[in-house]
Amino acid sequence: MLAAVRSELGADGLQVIWYNAPGDGVVLFAAGIEHADLSDWVGMSDLAIKLAEFPATGSRVREGACPRGCLMTLAIPLSEGIVTVTGMFLRANEAARRASTQTLLRLESFLRPFLELWAVTRASSAHHAGLAAAIDHCDVATLILDRRGGVIFANSACEAMLRSKDGIAVRGGKLCGSTLSDTLRVQAAIEHVLGSPDAGQARPIVAMRRAKRRPLMATIMPAFTAEDEIRAEVVVAYLFDPEQDLTVLVEPACRYYGLSTSETRLTCRLAAGDSLAEAAVSLGVREQTARSCLKQIFLKTETNRQAELVSLMVKSAVRVTGVGKVQVF
Template identity: 25%
Template sequence: MPDVYDEDRVSVISQNLAAAIDAATFGESSWDQVPAILSDAFPGSWGGLANMNFSESRLNFLSLQNMDPAFVAAYAEHFAYINPWNTYWGSFKRTTIGASEEVCPAQNFAKTEFYNDWLLPQDRAVAAVGLKIVGERDEAVNLLLHYPLSKSGVYDRAALEVLTSIRGNLERSINLARLLRADVENAITKTALVERSRCAAFVVDGDRHLRDANPLAEQLFASGEGVAVRRGRCRLADANADARFAAALDRLSRGKPTSVSRIGFRTAAGAWQVSLAALPTAQSPGGGRLVMLPPRGMVLVLVVALGSGGSSRANLEPLAHVFGLTESEIVFCKRLLLGESIIEAAEQLGITQGTARTRLKMIFQKTSTSRQSELMLLLVNAS
């Protein structure tokens, strides 16, 4: 009988599922097999496996099986982030197994977009069982099974027994993946810093957590000037610059483009230039074994002290003779040396932004530099 789940049948399903988890752990098969086996064992259901970071609203991994591709795409693009069960799962700080009809019925969300536009159209698969394993920094791995409410009386008990049986396998897999991911992230970080010895360089994740730093960056942190580390998180000394820093980190760590790659600001101690670049993770040495717990996006940060608070009086006149810079170009360079942006320098000098950009291009040509960071290093050395 298809709806009879005796001890032997539950045992076979559990063994098959455990074997699939172990195989995926060591890269011998796809993680897609795990929710597929679970769904096939309970006709009329769909299975899901996901890694969701609740605090960052970031979907790190998703596999939905026995589901129309259009619903899979809709979940990945939109419904994963408004899933009302996220609040329930996010409240647990330990491994948790439960049946929705017993602990948090879907009917509680009957007036939500998630329930009416995504869940109900799928053969009214509103009943569910789930297993959550707590990851790192609000990460959560969920193995789920959804089915029509009419099957809840039979499926709830059997599916809970299966999830309880394979809990250890999935926990061991996640723990191994965490260790491997940590090794991969450390390797990426070390590689990024190894050749950055001329200025303060450090690596952070999208939530400002400091991952590693070179000796010059450690000295910078200790001085408390320009950049500070508080409770393991990096902050810029200027509030406006720090807000831009946070926004750029968030986008770069997510692999999204940002117009902010360099931030200049001033403090009582001097002027600073901060450059940011996303670190590549696509070709990390973890391979397929890290597909469910991919290396987190990290950002390389370079900090250059552009000079003291009196940099507006810096002696840049020798550059006029060496590179043929005009007096107005020297004055413009002094504004940049203070950490001002092109727009800020234009405002201070009473010129248009277009004039400021033209002036900068001419300075690039005369000094044989092509980027503002190169020009800043030249100006610092000259002053």
């Protein structure tokens, strides 16, 4: 379409740039470079930047010069930023420049809806990418499923769980349990959520049995609210592993509270359910040494009992992927 705009203008070169902020441009279209040298394109960009920064002053069309001809730029303010359309004319007299100005103004009504749609689509894509990243950074295994149990999206934590092939799997594009009964219960939970008249009360939990470990807990949630007039035929499933290694979650919290390496190791063992004596054996130290270390941990975390310490660590757990790279500022 923009190539047709260049033809309609009779321009030797055409450059279309979108500015979300002054000086921060994204080239959407550039043609005619075979007729231009670098200084021509620099001149086009400079003129576009000036007009994008001051779109309301004077005419929406501004004329400029390049080493071998003239430039004409039209600024089109959008709901999301400003688009500049710059034509380069190597041979243009006064009459031709006036005609080009009128053509640019006439084309504005044709270009604006197209560019508005592009800007809205771009913003929507950025929002969707941000939401996908937010879900992917969460360490809770998360899936988006359709009515048949088909997997629409799985975050990195869920993909890691799927790779273990213990309790859940994807077969034929659908979420399945290790047994047929588990798969059927997941499907029944999805139907219950989608068919519930009150989306706020539909929160079924399904146990996904595993071979030698405790079952995974799958919570099925609606992807809509009770106020939504149009309900999406999708649900969100959160998977929890009751035997998850808490060390990776507790270590960043230990760094936050300023615990030393030995204090962190002891805290992680206690958070995993060890008694002080069991933790001492696991760490290869005497129980009295572990007890002295625990006193320092109590002091730094402002806790007084082992149960209080474990509760604090669990509540302070950093629930994002890649927590090993978390830095305390």
